[in-house]
Amino acid sequence: MYCKFGNLQAAVSLYNVMVVKNVMSRNILINGYLLVGDLDGARKLFDEMPERNVATWNAVVAGFIQFEYNEEGLCLFREMHVSGFSPDDFTLSSVLRGCAGLKALLVGRQVHCCVVKCGFGFHLVVGSSLAHMYMKCGSLEEGERVIKSMPIRNVVAWNTLIAGNAQNGYSESVLALYCMMKMAGFRPDKITFVSVLSSCSELATLGQGQQIHVDVIKTGASSDAGVISTLISMYSRCGCLEDSIKVFLKCEVADHVSWSSMIAAYGFHGRGVEAVELFEKMEKEGLEPNDVTFLSLLYACSHFGLKDKGLEFFKLMTKKYGIKPGVQHYTCIVDLLGRAGCLNESEAMIRSMPVKGDAIIWKTLLSACKIHKNADMARRVAEEVLKFDPQDSASYVLLANIHASEKSWHSVSEVRKIMRDRRVKKEPGVSWLEIKNQVHQFCMSDKAHPQSEEIDSYLKELTAEMKLHGYVPDTSLVLHDMDNEEKECSLSHHSEKMAIAFALMNTPAGTPIRVMKNLRICSDCHVAIKIISEIKNREIIVRDTSRFSSFPKWKMFL
DNA sequence: GTAGGGTTAG
Known part of the structure; x- marks a missing residue:
């Protein structure tokens, strides 16, 4: 009882005075440790246990994976196997979640074999976990096969299928599956809506997005912060910033993600000042910004030309909030400096940053070279981009564009020749x-x-x-x-x-x-x-x- | 006691 209510101390004291300590009482205490996130405590008790049962193993495997210690979770699963215990549906769904977290497709396939051997091949919960694992690891096809072979489906199975398609970029399929799900008599829930609305954002299909918003209201899912965040983003990405603002203002449950979503929406529509104001209000309200909040904020600053403000926020992120900037944050700063015409500073930033660069950050600088017509730097920067991605058609085109704007047709045809030699095809504009x-x-x-x-x-x-x-x-x-x-x-x-x-x-x-x-x-x-x-x-x-x-x-x- | 979701640089 104490464990259930998170009062671990009381539970431990009670446990210590117990005369007979058996597997069950120890299992309960392990779960108590895990409930409050004390993994060390749980592990210690687990290691000291004279005897264990499947529930003991399940508790630690699930516990570690729940806190995203996926590798530790998988190691424990192996130990469990070696100790001669057969996994049950609880073990398998946890382990598959761990594989999904690590994007470990090969291990996932091994677990799939285990699922079949242990007779859970047609299990509803294990089946969804299995499909989720495949789809998270990028193998949509294998995931779909699992769901299609399931004798019965429930809302979670449908959601797994829909989310898998959404995360792998099959937005049209998501909308089709959403209709099929409704036709099959299932009522979409908040998780369905998040996937379906984010696909509407991707496709920028406002009409469909609005219809789904109606479904959200009908099913009462509009009080979920997750759904709100996706709605804000959907309206913004479909071109209706005013509707994003309406959703945000009406919302009573907005959390840090919803605020970040609104900041991103302002940024996406070039409204830098409002993005900054909203961030400052967010701080005043005591909501903790995260790495994505700063990414959206820096993006808004760079697109609105707020160079000094952007640099200020970049410092604030580390100093006040202890968030280490990633390559995406650096890309925003490179963009910020580049757009402002500080090309040398921008290049110096890439060369001195403590994280590994990628094609995108160099491409950002290349665009700045184009804006400020700096052909010399562009040549050098294009080389850096192509080191990372020799097939990147956009960079060849950008470089050729810079030469064309200088009417240097010889250089243009040189670039085109390299493209031909390397079989690089320009992505057609659609x-x-x-x-x-x-x-x-x-x-x-x-x-x-x-x-x-x-x-x-x-x-x-x-x-x-x-x-x-x-x-x-x-x-x-x-x-x-x-x-x-x-x-x-x-x-x-x-x-x-x-x-x-x-x-x-x-x-x-x-x-x-x-x-x-x-x-x-x-x-x-x-x-x-x-x-x-x-x-x-x-x-x-x-x-x-x-x-x-x-x-x-x-x-x-x- | 198990499964599915949100904001994000170019």
């Missing part, structure tokens, strides 16, 4: 948007869309109209040495322009247009969209890999 719950997708110069001819002639008219309003195509961005007319044509067929043309043709006047893109939008499209938004009197919101841009611009400061 934009998509949702109209009446249907997703339309466009690739550059795409002829696949049924309305491609109409789009083509509409784009021609639109470009002419834009030129009357001061649009000058920035042909320096085209990588090939073509004549100007060809360059303009190539620019006007960027996927985001095609998507916007399609939306203008197929939606009523005044409807906001939300376009998503798989790469960064180019500066020509940025200028072009601004002008389109003005002449067509439409709010246009473009999401690329990094952030949201809203047009007209003033919307950002509302």
